[in-house]
Amino acid sequence: MVQVGDDTAAAFAGRLFVELGCRVILVERPGERAEREAGSPESGAEVGRSSTFTYLNWAKQGVTLDYAREEGVALLARLARRADVLIRPPLPGAMDEHWRGLDIDGAREAGLVELVISPFGEPGPDAGPYADPDGPWQADAGAALALAGIPYTTGDPAKPPLLTQPEVAAHATAVEAFMSVLAALHWRMRTGRGSHIDLSMHDAAVAFDEYNLVLPATVGVVRQRFYSRIIQGYPSDIFECRDGWLVVLGSFNFHEMSLLIGRPELLDDPLFADRNYRTAHWPELHALLASWFIEQNRDEVVARAQELRLMVSAVVRVGELAEHPHVRAREGVRHERDALGDVALVAPPFRLASWRPRHEPAPAEGEHTVQILGAVASEERAEAEGAEARARQGGAAR
Amino acid sequence: MSAPERPLEGLRVLDFSHIWAGPICARILGDLGADVIKIEGPGRYDGMRNLFLMANDTDDDYWNRSGFFQNRNQNKRGVAVDLTTEEGRELIRGLVPHADVVVENFTPRVMPAFGLGYDRLAELNPGIVMISMSGYGATGPYSRFGAIGLSLDGSTGLSASNGHPGDRPEKSGSAFLDPFGGVSGAAAVMAALLERERTSRGQFIDLSQHEGGINFVGGYVVEHGRSGREPERRGSRSDRLAPQGIYPCDGDEEWIYLSVRDEAGWRALCEELGAPALAEEPGFGSAAERLARHDALDERLAERTRLREKRELMAALQRRGVIAGALLDGAEVLNDPHLAARDTFESIDVGTPPRPYPSQRALPARFDDFAPRPAGPAPRLGEHNGEVFGGLLGLDESDLARLAADGVIGTEPRFAIPVDEQRDIIRYPLAMWVGLGSVRWLAPDGSHGLAPGEPQPAEAQPTDAQPESAGS
Numbered sequence: 050m051v052q053v054g055d056d057t058a059a060a061f062a063g064r065l066f067v068e069l070g071c072r073v074i075l076v077e078r079p080g081e082r083a084e085r086e087a088g089s090p091e092s093g094a095e096v097g098r099s100s101t102f103t104y105l106n107w108a109k110q111g112v113t114l115d116y117a118r119e120e121g122v123a124l125l126a127r128l129a130r131r132a133d134v135l136i137r138p139p140l141p142g143a144m145d146e147h148w149r150g151l152d153i154d155g156a157r158e159a160g161l162v163e164l165v166i167s168p169f170g171e172p173g174p175d176a177g178p179y180a181d182p183d184g185p186w187q188a189d190a191g192a193a194l195a196l197a198g199i200p201y202t203t204g205d206p207a208k209p210p211l212l213t214q215p216e217v218a219a220h221a222t223a224v225e226a227f228m229s230v231l232a233a234l235h236w237r238m239r240t241g242r243g244s245h246i247d248l249s250m251h252d253a254a255v256a257f258d259e260y261n262l263v264l265p266a267t268v269g270v271v272r273q274r275f276y277s278r279i280i281q282g283y284p285s286d287i288f289e290c291r292d293g294w295l296v297v298l299g300s301f302n303f304h305e306m307s308l309l310i311g312r313p314e315l316l317d318d319p320l321f322a323d324r325n326y327r328t329a330h331w332p333e334l335h336a337l338l339a340s341w342f343i344e345q346n347r348d349e350v351v352a353r354a355q356e357l358r359l360m361v362s363a364v365v366r367v368g369e370l371a372e373h374p375h376v377r378a379r380e381g382v383r384h385e386r387d388a389l390g391d392v393a394l395v396a397p398p399f400r401l402a403s404w405r406p407r408h409e410p411a412p413a414e415g416e417h418t419v420q421i422l423g424a425v426a427s428e429e430r431a432e433a434e435g436a437e438a439r440a441r442q443g444g445a446a447r
Numbered sequence: 448m449s450a451p452e453r454p455l456e457g458l459r460v461l462d463f464s465h466i467w468a469g470p471i472c473a474r475i476l477g478d479l480g481a482d483v484i485k486i487e488g489p490g491r492y493d494g495m496r497n498l499f500l501m502a503n504d505t506d507d508d509y510w511n512r513s514g515f516f517q518n519r520n521q522n523k524r525g526v527a528v529d530l531t532t533e534e535g536r537e538l539i540r541g542l543v544p545h546a547d548v549v550v551e552n553f554t555p556r557v558m559p560a561f562g563l564g565y566d567r568l569a570e571l572n573p574g575i576v577m578i579s580m581s582g583y584g585a586t587g588p589y590s591r592f593g594a595i596g597l598s599l600d601g602s603t604g605l606s607a608s609n610g611h612p613g614d615r616p617e618k619s620g621s622a623f624l625d626p627f628g629g630v631s632g633a634a635a636v637m638a639a640l641l642e643r644e645r646t647s648r649g650q651f652i653d654l655s656q657h658e659g660g661i662n663f664v665g666g667y668v669v670e671h672g673r674s675g676r677e678p679e680r681r682g683s684r685s686d687r688l689a690p691q692g693i694y695p696c697d698g699d700e701e702w703i704y705l706s707v708r709d710e711a712g713w714r715a716l717c718e719e720l721g722a723p724a725l726a727e728e729p730g731f732g733s734a735a736e737r738l739a740r741h742d743a744l745d746e747r748l749a750e751r752t753r754l755r756e757k758r759e760l761m762a763a764l765q766r767r768g769v770i771a772g773a774l775l776d777g778a779e780v781l782n783d784p785h786l787a788a789r790d791t792f793e794s795i796d797v798g799t800p801p802r803p804y805p806s807q808r809a810l811p812a813r814f815d816d817f818a819p820r821p822a823g824p825a826p827r828l829g830e831h832n833g834e835v836f837g838g839l840l841g842l843d844e845s846d847l848a849r850l851a852a853d854g855v856i857g858t859e860p861r862f863a864i865p866v867d868e869q870r871d872i873i874r875y876p877l878a879m880w881v882g883l884g885s886v887r888w889l890a891p892d893g894s895h896g897l898a899p900g901e902p903q904p905a906e907a908q909p910t911d912a913q914p915e916s917a918g919s
Contacts, residue, residue: 061662065631069638087687091674100673101666164812170789177788179765186765191683191691192772195704198780200683200693202620204611206884209693210702210774212683213609213619220663224627228634229812232479235454235637236817238644245815252811255791256630257623259467259518259807261777266805267499267514270877270886271776273700277606277618279597280885281498281875287606287616294616296601325876328883355592362594362602364616367667368677370604378587381658382668393672398628398659399578399635402650403642 051076051128052109053116053137055084057190057216058166058250060105061223062136062230067407068397073109074132074421075412076125078116085414093389101215103392103411107385111412112421117141126151127425134230135163139171139185157243162233164226168193170249179251188250193218197254198261206274218254224398225253282324283331287364288342294364295347297338297354300324305357309350310341370395387411453480453817458640460548461486461539462523463563465493466595467622468656469552469580470519471629474809476548476636477522478819484546484835485523485826486539488530489857492828495519497873501802505870510860511827512798518807521795525826526835527857530561534855539563541840543571547649548636552580555590565651575649576639580632584655594656596622603660608667610680628656689737690716693774694749696757702774703757705764713737715767719760720751778889781805789813793822829858 052063053076063073084105085097092100112128115121122144129135140148157163165171168188169179179186191212194200204211226248233244255262264272272280279285282300289295299306303324307315315321315337320330327334342350347363354361365373371382371393385392387410397404451457458481462473470485470493477483487493496510504512529535540562543549549568551558558564558579565577579585582594597618600606605624606616635652643649661668667678683704685691690713691706707713710733717726725747731737737744752760757773764771775783781792792805806822836842836856850856862869880886 065634088670089674089676092670092676093673099666100670104665104669169785170813175788175790177785179785184766187768187770188772189706189770191704191706192770195693195702195772195774196780196783198775198777199619199621199623200704201700201702201774201776204617204620205614208611208614209683209695211609211611211617212693212704213605213623214681214683215608215663215666215678217619217623217663221623221627221630224630224634225811228475228630228637229810229814231634231637231641232454232810233814233816234641235479236451236814238641239451239454239456240816242816244817247813247815248811249789251785252789252791252808255780255786256808256811257626258621258780259515259626260621262781262805262807263499263514263518263777264886265778265781265889267501268503268875268877269889270880271778271889272620272886273884274620275883275885277600277616278885280880285597287601287618289615294601294606296598296606296618298595298598324872325879328876329879331883355589358593360593360595360598362592362598364601364606365604366607366677367604367664368671368675370661370664370668371672375583375587375589375657376661379584379655379658381655381661389673391672393668395661395665395668396658398631398662399652399654400584401635401639401642401652 050074050134050136051132053125053135055102055106056138057101057105057219058222058226059136059138060084061220062226063109064105064107065223065227065397066134067108068404069401070403070405074128074417075106075109075111076116076128077111077113077414079113079415082414096389097414098387098389098411103387104394106411107392107394108407108409109412110417110421111415112418113415114418117144119144119147122147123151124422126153127429128421129153129161129163130156131425131428132161133234135161136226136230137163137165139165139167157245159243160237160241161243162230162237162246163243164230164246164248166222166226166248166250168249169251171247180249190216190218190250193250193254196251197258199254199258202261202272202274204274205276210274217257218250221257222248222250222253225256281328283327283334284338286335288339290342290345290347290350293347295342295350296362296364298360300327302357302359303327305359309354309357309359310338385410451480453820456480458482458547459545460484460550461542461546463549463551463553463558464580465552466495467519467625468596468628468632469550470495471626471809472578472580472632472636473523473550474519474521475630475633478809480820481548483523484542484831485520485525487525487527487828488535489527489829489854489859490529490531490861492527492860493520496828500873501798501804503875503877505874507799508827509870509873512802514804517795517797517804517825520825521806521809521822522820523826524831524835525829526832527829529855529857532855534850534853536562538836538840538855540571542835543568543575545839546572547574547576547640549575549577550580550632550636551578554581554593555579555585569649573649574643574647576636576643576652577649578632578636578652578654580628580654580656582655583657585653589657596625596628596656599624599656599660602657604664604667605660608664608678608680611682612680614680616680624656624660628654628659631659684741687734687738689734689741690744690748692745694745694752696752696755696760696773698756701757703752703760703771704774705769705771707769712769716764716769719763719767719769720748722747722751795822795824797824827858828860829856832856832858
């Protein structure tokens with residue numbers, strides 16, 4: 050698989066293919082090091098191995114070529130013709146048009162799956178106004194999320210809305226890209242043909258936001274920002290406890306909720322007797338619960354709540370994840386090494402029976418350029434010689 | 448054999464899942480051509496059938512009219528079988544040799560308790576691919592814990608990383624870990640099916656939605672390992688770009704997100720806001736300086752952005768090459784002209800009487816060589832009992848009638864409480880919600896192109912204390 054560019058959407062899709070055992074080649078433009086150099090110096094940014102870059106590009110090979118120039122695009126096409134999958138952004142400037150002149154259609158006919166990730170979709174007759182070919186709009190994960198409706202309903206109503214970090218729309222796009230390519234590989238298995246796939250980050254973000262869209266479509270109301278809550282019932286909130294925070298979803302199991310806090314008599318309190326009363330009187334219930342939670346230890350509450358089959362989870366800090374007993378038991382974070390030392394790597398989102406950890410570090414810039422482009426040239430020569438030999442044999446036979 | 452129209456044609460999926468992640472996984476497989484059979488029970492149907500019914504109407508067969516259920520269960524056939532009966536379980540075991548994939552998202556104890564664990568299924572069909580999409584995975588001390596996307600924001604590190612600076616952690620306004628689990632589940636199934644082509648063997652896929660969520664913070668985990676640094680809650684800001692954030696626009700609850708990538712973008716933003724001098728002001732000359740004075744910068748920018756209409760400002764900034772996105776509410780997303788041009792929503796008729804519903808695509812990608820199945824109504828409860836059990840197991844009308852009479856299969860729910868009480872429970876008190884501020888009415892003139900709600904007296908309150916049961 051060839052992954053062009055190291056933005057989060059393409060890079061995370063590439064990472065998921067790494068986890069399937071694929072050989073993934075990361076193509077970067079020379080000197081374009083924004084993702085490599087993002088973050089604090091001690092995180093690896095100073096030497097072009099930022100934490101996020103390391104995580105997203107683990108076990109890939111690295112090629113540097115300038116796909117903003119015709120020679121670079123031609124090299125990219127040669128690389129793509131020898132790949133099963135190409136994931137790329139729209140190419141800079143006039144290079145998209147140059148790309149189309151390089152018989153990529155032929156490569157697709159022969160089986161290449163090409164997926165283009167863009168902010169709002171590729172230009173075309175039905176592309177939509179944000180993909181105007183005369184000046185397509187730009188989006189990062191934040192803009193795509195904003196236009197999908199999620200930040201509008203995130204956060205405290207007394208404060209400005211909140212973006213959910215990090216880069217939710219880019220991760221959504223990545224997993225949609227991964228799934229779509231696998232669908233196209235099934236198609237290839239059936240038909241022998243590759244595919245061209247147009248995936249917009251905006252569309253992917255919208256596909257992840259069903260909750261805010263169903264309300265106006267069904268019951269004629271528009272969801273507003275209302276804390277960290279579902280709107281159908283209370284309690285569903287984040288509570289502070291003695292040593293941290295808890296996500297509590299107790300609105301549909303209030304009997305168990307009352308047992309958790311040792312107040313079974315609440316079931317007979319007219320203020321809280323049913324779900325709608327509890328919602329209507331949430332400030333009173335919130336005060337009562339908050340005063341109980343603040344006296345409790347986080348993990349003890351989680352254990353007790355889950356015994357009662359209540360959906361309560363700890364608000365776990367990132368620094369706790371690697372040593373969390375459940376994560377450790379499942380090897381959800383494993384420890385690898387690269388030039389900077391220990392690397393704590395998160396496990397893939399699913400475990401196939403054939404999954405094996407990959408130990409190769411994220412590539413240095415252009416680390417495999419000579420090796421890979423050299424191999425492409427060798428293979429092309431061998432193919433040409435083979436074709437020539439076959440032609441000669443054909444001539445002799447005639 | 449005729450040429451396929453879609454990649455997964457000829458494959459069959461048994462979908463035991465409920466709520467969101469599992470159903471959307473199975474819907475994707477169905478949209479791609481697989482024959483998906485959704486398996487529910489008359490006494491235990493997918494709880495999403497109770498949520499957000501068309502027009503908040505709980506009369507008649509309301510359980511066939513949920514918006515959530517529609518989105519997640521199109522392109523499936525539906526059977527309703529009582530798995531608490533041996534005969535019901537035997538019916539399902541009879542389907543297994545006819546299937547390629549099993550999708551479920553219970554806690555790990557449930558399927559084995561029904562005699563439908565992977566080992567048993569593999570005895571019946573060694574080629575079966577089973578995906579278990581539980582909250583915390585099939586192993587480990589939390590494996591018995593229940594979870595949904597809304598609760599996993601906390602345990603994955605996401606909530607801890609989100610919120611205003613110095614403020615409490617927050618969950619996202621949408622439970623996006625559910626669709627993330629669903630989409631990655633569909634991908635995992637397709638990967639396992641490709642592997643089956645090579646090995647002729649099926650397999651068990653353990654998908655932990657918790658681990659999926661941790662992937663969002665994978666970079667933070669590496670960073671913490673290297674530097675010991677915990678990500679700070681930084682609101683909507685970037686840790687390297689400035690300005691970036693959400694700014695007020697003209698009107699109540701109107702906002703815009705913008706992010707400046709470079710100095711040219713910074714100057715363009717200032718010019719568009721009518722403040723070119725701001726770009727030259729000492730202290731704002733580089734991203735690092737702007738990051739250090741972000742609060743002061745935001746005040747200056749907000750003075751200008753609040754004079755502008757959000758969509759107009761978005762378009763103006765985009766024309767200047769500045770990344771900007773208006774914060775749209777749910778109704779505005781449904782009516783967004785760009786999404787309309789891309790046929791993101793397909794209108795389908797749902798329920799009796801039929802009501803139009805803007806069905807959402809489960810596959811946002813556009814493929815040049817094939818198209819996913821078009822949208823259509825999700826199955827009514829037990830709608831295809833006869834078709835599935837007759838067609839695949841050879842049961843005749845009398846067999847089916849006896850099974851229905853014995854309550855093994857059915858098309859009507861069995862509630863633990865009188866159905867009229869159930870109808871009252873799931874009818875939403877919309878006016879009360881409006882009064883609380885968690886929702887507002889859709890524009891009453893229908894200008895959103897959507898059915899407006901039925902405004903009710905703002906003081907309307909629940910009148911009866913009712914038992915807490917969803918009956919599913």
